[in-house]
Amino acid sequence: MTTLTPTRQLVAVALAALLVGSAIGLAAGGVIDAPTAAAGDPNSNADGDGPTVSGYDDADDDHDPSIDRFDSSTAFASYLRDAGSSTNYLGRGLGQGGVAVDEVEVGVVEEDVATDDSADGDVAMETEESAGDGAASGNGATSSTGGADRYSETNVQEAALDEPDVLKSDGQTIYYADRARHARNGYGDTHVVDASEPAAPSKIAEIPTSGELLLADDVVVSVARDRLQGYDVSEPSEPEQTWSTAVDGHVETARLADGELYLVVADRADAGDPCPIEPLGSDGPEVACTDVHYPTEQTDADTVYTTMRVDPATGEVEDRVSFLGSARTTATYVSENAVYLTYADSPSQAELRLEFLLTDGKELLDEDAIDRLERLETYDISDHAKRVEIDSILQEWRSGFDREERRSVERDFEDAWESYAEEHMRQFTRTGVVKVGIDGDLAVSAAGSVPGTPLNQWSMDEHDGHLRIATTVRAPGVDSENDLYVLDGDLETVGEVVGMGVDERIYSVRYEGDTAYVVTFREIDPFHVLDVSDPENPELQGELKLPGFSTYMHPLGEDRVLGIGEEDGNVKAVIFDASDPENPVVEDDAVLEDRWSAVRDSHNAFLIDERHGVFFLPGSEGGHVFAYEDGLERVTTVETDGPALRAMYLDDYLYVFGEAELVVVDETTWEEEIYLDLRED
Structure with a gap:
């Protein structure tokens, strides 16, 4: 009995899914013979309100992401329903469901080296472990209110943007959020410590809540599992709650810049009851379906991300903008100029299957199957409908072989598929990037797309008007690789370094001015050094394995x-x-x-x-x-x-x-x- 390597196992599974469809197929003379647009297609909205920006320009890829706003709640609901049926599958076969592109690394154990949980386990905040250009890690500050002559501030990504953490101080008073599981009140406490005498601190008060904290002058903002709260601490020994707001969903990101609080709140979308969206529950603004931006090319979007500018003293929402993204792949990075949200932007799996079958796999098919696939390629029907019909065509084609012939053909298909996947691996998984400008009115100002998936917010960095983003690229049956892309202010790709750390994935990224450091890992730790001083010509300079x-x-x-x-x-x-x-x-x-x-x-x-x-x-x-x-x-x-x-x-x-x-x-x-x-x- 022949033992397949993990890669060949993966190819075999992918091809089984490609060739042996479990779907029932479309009725003869039904949808396949009626090339009409899907009912309720949200892409019919063409009012031109959203930006259209090209992304990575592969020779075999005409992908051109664009962002628009829904024109009705019906269009929003239709988009969500289509998203639910367009998960990135190569097909359904062997009675085992589909093979998800992002989950097919046979034999590779994905270790959980990063977490989004806050210290008290109550709220998902951005707490990934890598760093980016401009980090103020342990930066010291000088107290202007007495107390210590110098004191450390929170280790952050961007020096001008404070981040939520369980520990905050102004050099005279310290605020530390307790761990909730030990708390008397079920939420934990925030301890207030007088440190005006650095050698002899003393506890002076408690705030009856715990979460991650931001300190805006005399206001402590606490982000807990279900609420945002503001406390006046002008008298630290007598903190007083001044506002409280529910969170419907979770806080994806929070930043404090120039006295303004910026929040990104994530709400799971429901096709059965899509609108209005209430990111802050009944205490905050309602978001209508027609206020939600979305990628015009169908994605597996399932979550509305609302970026808000909030007055930390009152909790009042001063401005907001919403975007429909995907919880499975979203990473959020905030610069001094913008919020960058990523989302799954992989191309249609039906189109990928058709491209393979009509190129590398074409010589293995008979004329009838080829003719039907070529006609199918021209029809304007949903991705799901195309996948079902591909399964039907292939099932009928396979039925013409006896058992031994079928095995031989499938082996030939494995070879063809492996070759195709290697050549086109950067078409299988992609990441869309949306830019929300925060200088002035909040607005979706640009969109782009790159191959692969970023690890977290630290995979991204804005520098001299360009966005740098590092990604791990995966495709079924092919060793993973790692890339770095440079995008201009319109999020068009202008430079790239591809193919780092073959058969590994990114574990951390650090940008330091004109240099990028990338660590990839599977069994050893390659440390990559990249020169990114020229946005159009980034260069991998060296690497070290340990x-x-x-x-x-x-x-x-x-x-x-x-x-x-x-x-x-x-x-x-x-x-x-x-x-x-x-x-x-x-x-x-x-x-x-x-x-x-x-x-x-x-x-x-x-x-x-x-x-x-x-x-x-x-x-x-x-x-x-x-x-x-x-x-x-x-x-x-x-x-x-x-x-x-x-x-x-x-x-x-x-x-x-x-x-x-x-x-x-x-x-x-x-x-x-x-x-x-x-x-x-």
Whole structure:
């Protein structure tokens, strides 16, 4: 008995799905012979209100994404119903349903190296572990209200945009959100700590809610599992709730910029009751179907993403714009100029099947099957209807062979399919990108498309008017590859680097000015260095292979990059030296006797203190302090009762937070100065 390799197994499964349809087919003389548009087709809206922008221009790809607005609730509902029946399948066969393009990597275990859960498990926020250009990781600030002369701020992607986290401070007062599972009230508490004397902090109040926090002058905004709340903390010892708003769905993203709160709220769409959409429940604005933007080419969209500008002092929504995307693939990146939302933009699977059958597979078919497939190609019917008819045509064609002939033909098809998939792999999975301008009125201002799928928000970066985006490209029966694309302000692709890390996927991305660092992984950790200074000619300069993988990267200056990840299940730190970009090397590494760090769950958990030349890694039982200026040296481990979750510095004191405790360490001696149980009144 012949044993197939994983790749050949995958090809066989894909071809079985392609050739052996379980669908009943269309009745003879029925829809297939009546080339009419699908009823309620939302694409009939051609009022020209939405932008139309070309994306990646492959020689075999005339894909030209465009965005429009629905002209009625009927059109919206019809689009959703079609989305439900147009999942990316190559066909249905062997009584096992379809083969999803994004799920066909036989033999590859997709490890969950990133999570969208907040620290209290209540609200899905953007807390992926990589970083982007302009990150203010551990950036210090100077207090203007007394207290510490310097203090650390949240580790963020863009220096000018604050991000929600469980720990916030203005250098004088600290706000720390407890973990909900230990809470008395079921939600947890936000502890208010007076740090005006950095060596002697004291708890002064509690806010009866927990979530991720933003601090806008004298207002703390809490994003919990089902509500947004604002608290006046002009008197920190007496916080007062000033507004509260329900969240119908979940907060996908939140940012604070120039005193304005920007939210992206995701609501699952229902074809049976599509509108109005209420992203903030009955407390907020209603979104009509005709206010929702959508990709005019049918996608598997299922979620409405509403970008809102909110006054953090009052909770009032000042502006909003909505887009219909796909929860399965959406990543959200926010720059100083725009919100970028991605969505599944893979082409019609029926069209891909037809293209294969009428090119590489054509010589294996008889004239009748070819004639019927060519006529089918011209009909304006739904993707689902085309797939059903393809199954019917192929079933009838296969019935003309005996058992042995059928096996031989299917082997020939496997070879043809593998060749086709290798040549056209960047047509199988694509990502659409929508740009929502936030400078002035909120508006959908551009749309584009690239092959593959980004890991998360950190795969994207806006720099000098261009968007850089790194993706993993997959196709059935073909080893995955990883690409980087550069898009202009209209989201047209102007440059690309393709084919990195064959048979691997992206685990982290870091943009630092004109350089991009990409880590891919399957069994080893390739560290790729790219020159992206010329948007039209990005270049892969060098790569380095080493054990383990990095899920977060942080620049240390002078072409040194710190990677945080894992090796053999243990937390690993590694310093890459990319001063010679064509030959990057490992300067030093350290594998901890610790199997977890909060940095895996959130980039916000990483802290660096440049004054003392150290960084802090929270661990499962305390936190680890490493010096990094001359290699890696463990300075101390700060003990906590359970996992350490966050840390910050005030002057020369390191504040380490556990689930509901605070340990203060003197950074000049590394001795513990004070311990606070935050649950004690």
